[in-house]
Amino acid sequence: MKVLSLIEPYATLIKIGKKKIETRSFKTNYRGELYIHASSTKIPKEWKNNKKLMNLINDIDLNFGYIICKCNLIDCVYMDNNFLNRIKNDKTEFICGDYKLGRYAWILEDIEVLDNPIYAKGKLGIWNYN
Numbered sequence: 001m002k003v004l005s006l007i008e009p010y011a012t013l014i015k016i017g018k019k020k021i022e023t024r025s026f027k028t029n030y031r032g033e034l035y036i037h038a039s040s041t042k043i044p045k046e047w048k049n050n051k052k053l054m055n056l057i058n059d060i061d062l063n064f065g066y067i068i069c070k071c072n073l074i075d076c077v078y079m080d081n082n083f084l085n086r087i088k089n090d091k092t093e094f095i096c097g098d099y100k101l102g103r104y105a106w107i108l109e110d111i112e113v114l115d116n117p118i119y120a121k122g123k124l125g126i127w128n129y130n
Helices: 010-015 051-055 081-087 091-095
Strands: 002-006 021-024 032-038 066-078 104-119 126-128
Touching: 002 010, 010 032, 010 066, 010 104
Parallel strands: 002 032
Antiparallel strands: 002 126, 021 104, 032 066, 066 104
């Protein structure tokens, strides 16, 4: 299965349906089922200081080091000015990503929470869990 590791709270924001776009500096040609892994990396201090972001996960348990949900990666969109102007209207989604000209938006759909999270050591990029 294909897996993408994210630093918390972003993995949990996908799990609870508040984040449906993962922002990356690189594109991917992969489309299809993708599992989301909450890396064991602790939340960076600058993210903890972002009250709007942290309020989105108020009183929600985070699952550091676990594959917590699956989704479908349906598209990878280059962030041009038109895209950025549209996404700014979605306040929650905008808080949940790094939206800048020249980056990529990985569009996620059909998010399903795993009943039994899977402990795993994360990796960079899309990786295979066997």
